[in-house]
Amino acid sequence: MPAKPATIKEIAKMLNVSASTVSRALHKHPSIGLSTQLKVQKLAKELNYEPNQTAIFFQKGKTYTIGVILPELSEAFFSAAVSAIEDTAYKRNYTVLLAQSHDDAEKEKQLVEKMKNHRVDGLLVSVAKTTANFEHFNMLKRYNIPVVFFDRIPPIKNIHYVACNMETGSIEAVNYLLQKGHRSIGMINGPPTLAASGERKEGYIKAMTKNRLKFDPSLIVSCNLTEQDTKAALETLLANKRSPTAIVTFNDYVALYAIKHARQLNINLDKDLQFVSYANLPLINYMDYIPVASVEQFPYLQGQKAADILMDLLVSKSQSADEVQAYYKVIVASQLVENRKK
Template identity: 70%
Template sequence: MSDKPTTIKEIAKLLNISVSTVSRALNDHSSIGLITKMRVKKLAAELNYEPNQRAIQFLQGKSHTIGVILPELSESFFSAAISGIEDIAYKRNYTVLLAQSHDDQDREKLLVEKMKTQRVDGLLISVSKTTSTYEHFEALKKLNIPIVFFDRIPPIKNIHFVASNLETGTYEAVNFLLKKGHRTIGMINGPSTLVASAERKNGYIKAMTSQRLKFDPSLIVGCDLSDQGTKEAMDTLLHHKRKPTAIVTFNDYVALFAIRHARSLQIKINEDLDFVSYANLPIINYMDYTPIASVEQFPYKQGKKAANILLDLINKPRNDSGTEQAYFNIVVESELVINQSK
């Protein structure tokens, strides 16, 4: 027997019918009689016929594959997000092509180019913390490959995105600390390239000023989200003339780094210094000293919503009228989760 896959032409020749009749029979076309359909399908099964997916995709103009680029899959936040994306893709018969930027702009640009080469129908992306230029996304838009950003959103106009409302989440977090009696509250924020960093800062300012407290910008310190960057931010705050009694950290990982550094300096966690963080990841359940609260950002929900939007964009009829496109900007409300053990 030949190792070459069976073709529609071979089935047509053996049954002495046309290629178009075989094709219609395999696809249950109404113009083909039941007996002919049964003969074609029986022979196709005997010959282990498999449809040529590349040819089908070429005719449809679709690969039925979506690309996903994440900063770090090892972070449980992004693992939860990809679970939401894959669940929607599975339900809608799409395959997911996954890649990690490892928070590097150059790697992200290369991955976007590779996704284009792989002919993905659309792209979901959470941008790296170092991304500061965005022409690689414009290149996809010119090819009519839709992009939906989620969680980490670039500061550019006319984009589709799904993100958590971090401004209100930060307002709740800082207000929670104020109600506990804290008046000097520090913040370890993220890189200025991230929209989320600005949202955290805005929420902090609103919470402080709502209580008629003076906003001190020197109490907000940016970092690169690394262990070393967090230590440096902590040292800046701990040597501040107004030493904070509470610190809001960019995420649970930064909280872990900050708490570990504070303990090395003999600072009593949740006595001398309280922490509030973001994401409410499972990691906090395994920490000896945990943040007293964390802002839940619902990554699974973000992933599901982003995937549904992308697939709707892929499958909607092309707009050739020249009218301006409507952009999906979905904000998932965050929620402050109090650590009941503290």
């Protein structure tokens, strides 16, 4: 069995000096002579001394740990965002504590509480699709734990966030389909609780009206992003008296579910129905039928910018809570990418 690492008190007793002298010597404090420093450091190494990180963190008032709460790590979008967050945190000597809400508002609330109890210095969050009450995030202000939201942004004021411009992305998507000759364009949107759902809808309406086309609210159907709900949304659109020839879907996963169901309904996806989606994830390269275009949301860039903002907030964390604080509101430009089957 390896020897148990020695403590500062044990080293002090063996050298017949005070524990504070040993502590200062280990940190190369100028008040301790070089000879004493070398003796302490040599014995500490021989006895496998390891600093008590908990005590150090307590002394410095920080743990050098940030928390990340996101809906699903299995989604390629969030995996890319987490890679950027970890890369950024590593450069600043921070550890990342990762958790998934699985799109459950209650679990998200519990995770926020656990992150607080683990004394994370700050938090990065992409909210669950079912979250409607955001008090659990406001609670963190009492503990001076800064929060930066990314991608899925809660519809509340005075928050730091990084998001992709979904409104302009929607305008690009609808304009693209109009240029391809479509006039009846449907949308399978996300839950109304997500701010991004509202942005997609606004972009859709603006694109239609700017092209002097009447907006038909029955051509926009919301879903909870599951396969079953997407199938129901598709069937609702297909049953519309203005059955669409093209559909904009909330993301690539919804597009995948809708395309799969359309094929089961024997719909000709080359002639009768086309799809445009969001995220431009790698999975579309493995689909038999792919969306004709996808709105790139740059997940790595979003994650990187969100982590950079949190690091900046942690540097200025010591400022008085009474000071007026400026909130970071970063919008990443989206880009429509035309997909071509290989």
